[in-house]
Amino acid sequence: xxxxxxxxxxxxxxxxxxxxxxxxxxxxxxxxxxxxxxxxxxxxxxxxxxxxxxxxxxxxxxxxxxxxxxxxxxxxxxxxxxxxxxxxxxxxxxxxxxxxxxxxxxxxxxxxxxxxx
Amino acid sequence: xxxxxxxxxxxxxxxxxxxxxxxxxxxxxxxxxxxxxxxxxxxxxxxxxxxxxxxxxxxxxxxxxxxxxxxxxxxxxxxxxxxxxxxxxxxxxxxxxxxxxxxxxxxx
Numbered sequence: 001x002x003x004x005x006x007x008x009x010x011x012x013x014x015x016x017x018x019x020x021x022x023x024x025x026x027x028x029x030x031x032x033x034x035x036x037x038x039x040x041x042x043x044x045x046x047x048x049x050x051x052x053x054x055x056x057x058x059x060x061x062x063x064x065x066x067x068x069x070x071x072x073x074x075x076x077x078x079x080x081x082x083x084x085x086x087x088x089x090x091x092x093x094x095x096x097x098x099x100x101x102x103x104x105x106x107x108x109x110x111x112x113x114x115x116x117x
Numbered sequence: 118x119x120x121x122x123x124x125x126x127x128x129x130x131x132x133x134x135x136x137x138x139x140x141x142x143x144x145x146x147x148x149x150x151x152x153x154x155x156x157x158x159x160x161x162x163x164x165x166x167x168x169x170x171x172x173x174x175x176x177x178x179x180x181x182x183x184x185x186x187x188x189x190x191x192x193x194x195x196x197x198x199x200x201x202x203x204x205x206x207x208x209x210x211x212x213x214x215x216x217x218x219x220x221x222x223x224x225x
Contacts, residue, residue, distance in 0.1 A: 042217045045212055107163070
């Protein structure tokens with residue numbers, strides 16, 4: 001069954017702790033994205049990657065880090081520098097970066113809810 | 118940057134058509150309009166997209182005005198399961214920008 005898998009579904013972070021959210025896709029997509037969603041708000045882009053070993057900051061990258069060592073995987077680390085990490089985190093992928101094709105579709109995972117203890 | 122404007126909320130009676138408007142007055146000639154919906158605490162689901170012609174699929178129809186400054190998503194026979202937040206999106210640069218969307222409530 002092809003798709004995007006995010007884990008865990010729920011995650012708790014202690015003060016000063018780094019936590020990593022997993023995102024794996026088996027759609028053979030080049031581009032992957034991380035979004036943050038706060039209650040009652042739309043999605044805001046944290047980071048995106050259009051190809052392996054390359055990624056760019058989105059609108060709210062401070063306090064987050066990513067890596068793209070494999071095409072299938074795009075983990076997001078929420079560092080201790082992110083002072084307000086409680087949010088719903090969504091990972092997405094598309095066939096190619098939007099700069100290369102005008103009619104891309106985004107495919108989303110089911111999300112990870114991160115809370116602070 | 119092309120951005121979108123949507124009403125924050127709408128109601129629709131079950132079985133009736135739901136018409137969700139979106140303004141995108143700064144859209145450029147080669148930018149597609151996308152619609153997604155999000156049911157609470159799930160990832161957004163793709164519905165439909167178009168450039169300048171009207172589009173229809175098994176989920177919905179998309180009507181884009183001739184000047185491309187606005188569009189309407191039509192759910193022809195709304196059901197209770199269509200209750201969700203609907204996002205109208207235009208890609209700018211390499212990014213999909215999601216606004217706050219329209220919260221559609223289908224009423225029995």
